[in-house]
Amino acid sequence: MQRRKIGLAVGAVAMSLALSACVAGGSGGGSSSGSTPGGQTGNITIGIKYDQPGLGMQVGNQYQGFDVDVARYVAKELGYADNQITFMETPSAQRETLIQSGQVKLIFATYSITDARKEKVDFAGPYFVAGQDILVKSDRTDINGPADLKGHKLCSVVGSTSAKKIKDQYPEVQLQEVDTYSKCAEAVAAGSMDAMTTDDIILAGYAAQPQYKGKLKVVGHPFTQERYGVGLKKGDTELQTKVNDALKKMIADGSWQKFLDNNFGASGYQYNKDTNPPTPGTA
Amino acid sequence: MQGLIELLQQYNVLAAFWMTIRLTLISAVGALVLGTIIAVMRVSPVPVLQRFATTYVTLVRNTPLTLIVTFCVLGLYLFMNVRLLPPSVDPKAQLFTWAVVALTIYHATFVAEGIRSGINTVPQGQAEASRAIGLNFGQVLGQVVLPQAMRAAITPLGNTFIALTKNTTVVSAVGVAEASYLMKNMIEFSPQLLFAIFFLMALGFVILTLPAGLFFSWASAKWRVQR
Numbered sequence: 001m002q003r004r005k006i007g008l009a010v011g012a013v014a015m016s017l018a019l020s021a022c023v024a025g026g027s028g029g030g031s032s033s034g035s036t037p038g039g040q041t042g043n044i045t046i047g048i049k050y051d052q053p054g055l056g057m058q059v060g061n062q063y064q065g066f067d068v069d070v071a072r073y074v075a076k077e078l079g080y081a082d083n084q085i086t087f088m089e090t091p092s093a094q095r096e097t098l099i100q101s102g103q104v105k106l107i108f109a110t111y112s113i114t115d116a117r118k119e120k121v122d123f124a125g126p127y128f129v130a131g132q133d134i135l136v137k138s139d140r141t142d143i144n145g146p147a148d149l150k151g152h153k154l155c156s157v158v159g160s161t162s163a164k165k166i167k168d169q170y171p172e173v174q175l176q177e178v179d180t181y182s183k184c185a186e187a188v189a190a191g192s193m194d195a196m197t198t199d200d201i202i203l204a205g206y207a208a209q210p211q212y213k214g215k216l217k218v219v220g221h222p223f224t225q226e227r228y229g230v231g232l233k234k235g236d237t238e239l240q241t242k243v244n245d246a247l248k249k250m251i252a253d254g255s256w257q258k259f260l261d262n263n264f265g266a267s268g269y270q271y272n273k274d275t276n277p278p279t280p281g282t283a
Numbered sequence: 284m285q286g287l288i289e290l291l292q293q294y295n296v297l298a299a300f301w302m303t304i305r306l307t308l309i310s311a312v313g314a315l316v317l318g319t320i321i322a323v324m325r326v327s328p329v330p331v332l333q334r335f336a337t338t339y340v341t342l343v344r345n346t347p348l349t350l351i352v353t354f355c356v357l358g359l360y361l362f363m364n365v366r367l368l369p370p371s372v373d374p375k376a377q378l379f380t381w382a383v384v385a386l387t388i389y390h391a392t393f394v395a396e397g398i399r400s401g402i403n404t405v406p407q408g409q410a411e412a413s414r415a416i417g418l419n420f421g422q423v424l425g426q427v428v429l430p431q432a433m434r435a436a437i438t439p440l441g442n443t444f445i446a447l448t449k450n451t452t453v454v455s456a457v458g459v460a461e462a463s464y465l466m467k468n469m470i471e472f473s474p475q476l477l478f479a480i481f482f483l484m485a486l487g488f489v490i491l492t493l494p495a496g497l498f499f500s501w502a503s504a505k506w507r508v509q510r
Contacts (some may be wrong), residue, residue, distance in 0.1 A: 160468030177458030
């Protein structure tokens, strides 16, 4: 009886090991889907966000936003027509895995260039430099930066860089974390939260949404720098160079400015002119 | 292995699992108390109480936990400012209390059903015999039926306890700093250690649930009603 119980315990531990191994193994699969590099005949799968207004948003079966516009431009420069692009949702937690397994070729999904991520993937870009900022109701004038948030209720997303920044540097702020930014935006608009924080361009996307138009504003004093890059497979320098060239061309010919105006014009959002437009190829 | 050590050094894994343990234990006590009351109401001779208990179980058991947690925390606490503790208490504690309430409300239904199944194992004749010697409803329940029912209900209650341990991960959606909240942070800030993160979390939960499972198996055998 005793021996059987120990056997059971060992079995259960082994099972948990097998489960995590199965997660590990899963990432290796599916490498056959993806597209042939540089081939204009095949399709290209591009990872975007589906739930970020102004940046990457699924509306019906259409995709719109700044990231989507940039992705289309770059894909065109690489030789893919619009109908050869397949968009795929890449939630934050899965971005590295999806690139490594080859399920997506490129990722345009508010993907900040960091050293930890560079261990697993390579970046082209940056194509935009965002900064952490604060979103408040349009009629509020008392909050202009993180220092003004003392004693106020601030909303952000669980496990985000922005939330960590506030916890580390402004511990006196009442930070409430929830699972999505849309819940934060809703809470700020309803007045149950004083402000929400994340990258300025993401905030601007919410401020530009029809239901919040004129009700929410970005205070416009970014206090960090997040360099958005294009995620691609580690070691693929050829693709990296091509994407960088495409991004340079996009900024030079005015398309970059046009994409920003189209997606954020309604929010009155002013991007940080000191850091933008960035120089692609410095990732 | 290197990755695991790095994670343990960089993040406060113990604090996160301690939060999971506290959520589990406090909600388990709450759910046991509330669940017992609901089960008693269900077998009581008062039709109103019976109907209330049945409705409660049917309604809450079939609502997703995420919905209950979101409703309690976002709806009641954040939007409508309903506080369970005095306003002077730290918001983190307010949040924790609401999370416990949500977990309690949900798991009480499973506890109630577990206890009811235990009550069903007690032969009808015993209740009838107790009434025949002049015991009232409270005495029949408290001295004859429930002591046997609880012993028979140990296995289903153990299952509910283990489910509760794992279900605490749902409250990370409202920012309670427990294990899966930590996992989301780890994935954001140490994506290069993804598999070590999964392994660590799986291991943590196995360490919590496995002894609980063994304990409940042992307890149900030890306190089995001999008939």
